[in-house]
Amino acid sequence: MFDKVLVANRGEIAVRVMRACEELGVETVAVYSEADKDAGHVRYADEAYNVGPARAADSYLDHDAVVEAAEKAGADAVHPGYGFLAENAEFAAKVEATEGVTWVGPSADSMEQLGEKTHARKTMRDADVPIVPGTTDPVEDPAEVTEFGDEHGYPIAIKAEGGGGGRGMKVVRGPEEADEQLESAEREGEAYFDNDNVYLERYLENPRHIEVQIVADKHGNVRHLGERDCSLQRRHQKVIEEGPSPALTDELRERIAEAARRGADAAGYYNAGTFEFLVEEDPDREAGELLGADTDFYFLEVNTRIQVEHTVTEELTGIDIVKAQLRVAAGEELQFSQDEVELEGHAMEFRINAEHAADDFAPATGGRLETYDPPGGIGVRLDDALRQGDDLVTDYDSMVAKLIVHGADREECLARSERALAEYEVEGIPTIIPFHRLMLDDEAFVAGTHTTKYLDHHLDQDRIAAAQERWGTDTESTADDEEVLEREFTVEVNGKRFEVDLEERGAAAIPTADAGGGQKPEPAGGDDEASGGAAADAEGESVTAEMQGTILDVTVAEGDEVASGDVVCVLEAMKMENDVVASRGGTVTQVAVGEGDSVDMGDVLVVIE
Template sequence: MFDKVLVANRGEIAVRVMRACEELDIGTVAVYSDADKDSGHVRYADEAYNVGPARAADSYLDHDAVVEAAQKAGADAIHPGYGFLAENAEFAGKVEDTEGVKWIGPSADSMQQLGEKTHARKTMREADVPIVPGTTDPVEEAEEVKKFGEEHGYPVAIKAEGGGGGRGMKVVRSAEEAEDQLESAKREGEAYFDNANVYLERYLENPRHIEVQIIADHHGNVRHLGERDCSLQRRHQKVIEEGPSPALTDELREKIAESARRGADAAGYYNAGTFEFLVEEDESRGPDELLGADANFYFLEVNTRIQVEHTVTEELTDIDIVKWQIRVAQDEELGFAQSDVDLEGHAMEFRINAENAADDFAPATGGQLTTYDPPGGIGVRMDDALRQGDDLVTDYDSMIAKLIVYGGDREECIVRSQRALAEYDIEGIPTIIPFHRLMLEDDEFVGGTHTTKYLDHHLDQDRIEEAQEKWGSDTTSPSSDEEVVEREFTVEVNGKRFEVELEERGAAAIPAGNAGSGGEKPQPAGGSDDGGSDASVDGDGESVAAEMQGTILDVNVSEGDEIASGDVVCVLEAMKMENDVVAERGGTVTQVAVAEGDSVDMGDVLVVIE
């Protein structure tokens, strides 16, 4: 077995992997950015290494920094979790080529073949797995999108090859939208997955989202662990996942699962992965009816990694998927046959996002967990990395924890989930717990007739606002005027040098030492004390400021441009979502204070308009 595993991730999934390692008597190594120095996964690990500034591209996505951290720590394996570098075939190949370090995941070749969606579609088609009509080669020009729309009809989905979870996906509803949506999808693909290639698919208007968990070893054994239903989504982001699906007959369930196994065999796949499918819903179907074996289903994509919702499958099968990932990477053979896999009971996972569902799921821009008291009891599992008093880190995904509930059947699971969510006490930041409680009283969700479009197109927004008012917690954090003084020291213990950071709160400032003494306050990578744009505002007119912390993906205006009210002046990425920043009034641009790639804080001036 491995001696030490570096987890190339953060937050709850990093802790989840570390717990599996601990039970296998394996040491753990965390990596962290400047923003995460006090985060839970750093506390949990046996040792931790800083890999760069807050911006993910400069830290968690820095291939060399992560590999160097593993080498410094003497780790003999790297587990990527999900997100960040988990589906990056280039990084996986780099780890495979690093002497003494193993990659806990599918091979780089498999990731290349299945992780990039155009390759995956070709593989599935050859394996006789049904696929949605679409392209199998990257799309470069808007004319290709228009031509596809003319042939197959609108709407058309543009998807990033390396994407998943709605990242890098844009929907084109007319030829006029093709160019802007194509550029936006490419931009997101580059920003999130280091891959700007995109492809096209016919956009299904009313599908269910069904996925099959796969685990395979190096000896040719492939097992499926049943399906999960992830149809409750907002803007293509899953919020509640459950298993088994409340909409499928056993015959349809088996057809989809066998398609996933067939696809994994055809790709020579090993380790954990998820085969995702879209199932066409019968809009006339009632809660007491199920979709039969004649229902249409289509391959969507393969996630060549562990998924957020793997916990649902673990509750249903009593199989620790993360442990088997580690064992497979050590060339162990799967210790169970397909006939040994039984799905018992029902499980649901609730993503606890730091968002205000009543405000269009707007992510929190800061705050402190003044109260953090998660639920417990029979059938309740918490995956988190938080503790009371922690500050909210807003530089990354808004999901801060996961609540997983198990019951003997779906009815018991729903009742137990209502109890667990009512017990979950979080104050200091907004969360979508009130939204989850609403869903457990919603006829469509309880009846299992919802589709991926339900939240975005059918749910009454007033009901979400009422739920937030009824069940929302206190989101105010106590203010503190105490001064925090930071210093860095280099110390030596038994001949080994260490960099030590010291924080003093509420004390008088420590005088800075001379250059080279270790007494200077460290400067952020961006060159300004606040880590954001260091441009001064010298233009005349009204300022357009950032409404949240994030990264500038694109600047659409230049000094001297004439713009109208409502024009997009720049695109701000926050919480892995693109946000158009628009001018509230027209005029002449007198200053552009930011550039592509800049990090900005809430309130930073972006553009000045006269």
């Protein structure tokens, strides 16, 4: 087993991996950005290294900075968690090439073969795993999209090769949308996954999302740990996952699981991974009816990493998947046979996102956890990293915790989930806990007849607003208004030098000596230019950022004429693209930002006269 593992991630998954390491007697190393310097995963780790500024591309996605941190710390393994670099074959290869450091995951070659969606489709097709009609080579021209539509019909899904969880996926419902959606999918793929290659698939209108957990070692042993049903989604983002699926017969369940095992064998896959499938739902199926063995299902993608919802499978099987990952990476053989894998009871995972569910799940723009009192009791598990008093970091994903509930059967699991969510007390930031409580009283969800389209197309949005009114705490607290002063000191302890950052809130500035005499330190963040914002120096109406994020695209230039409602730039926040539009028509007199700039809420983006 390893001596020290660097966890190349943040938040709850970083803490989850560190806990597994601690139980194995392995030391842990955290990496963090400037935005995360006070984060929970930094507190939990044995040691921590700063890898860059808040923008993910300059910190958590910086290959060299993360590898350098591993070398400095003397880590002999790197665990990527999920997201960020977890499915980046280039980064995996860089770790594999680093002397004395082991990559905790499948080989870089396997990641490239299965993680890139077009390669994965070819591999699955050759392994006799059913695939959705689509392309197996990257698409670059809008004409290819319209030609595919002419042959297979609309709608069409354009998907980023390195994507997952709906990131980098756009739906084309007619030929007039091909150009815009292709460009958007390529842009998201580049921004999130360092890969702008995309491919096409026929877009299924009423699917269920079923995934199979795989664990394989380097000795040729492949095991599946049952399936999870992830059909409750909004904008292709999962919100509640459960297992086993409430919609499948045992015969269909086994067909899907065996297809996943065939695919893993064909790819020479090892470590943990998830094979995802779309299952054609019967729109006339009644509560209590199940989908039979003759139901069509199609391979969707392989996630060559741990999944957010791996916790569901852990509760059902009693197998610690993260420990299994570490043991496989260390060269150990799996210690259980396929026949020994048994699923007991029913489990659900509720993503506790800092979002306004009643406002189209818009991410929170800030706040502080004034109260944080999670539930407990039998069958209740909480994976989180935040603690009461922590500020909400809004530079990354909106998920702040995961509530996992296990029961003897689905009925008990639903009742226990209702109790646990009612106990979960959070104040200072909005969460989607009220939405989850609504779902536990929702006829389609309780009956298990919902599909991936249910939330976006069928659920009455007024019911979400009513749930938020009944159970929600929408107030977002903000950090203290007093000025925050920061100083840097160099201190020595037993001959070893340490750089120390000191924050002072609400106190008078203390001069620090330098060659030119006293100097007043700048408040944290510096001036507008240093923090990525800009002040308006042109006359007119300012279009400002409604949330903190990164500028992905600027669609106007100085001198352009715009109309009310025209898109002036695209802002990425919480891994979602947001169109920033002009509230009035006129002439653009100033463009204050450029592609790749980080902005704060209230920063001026464009000025229109």
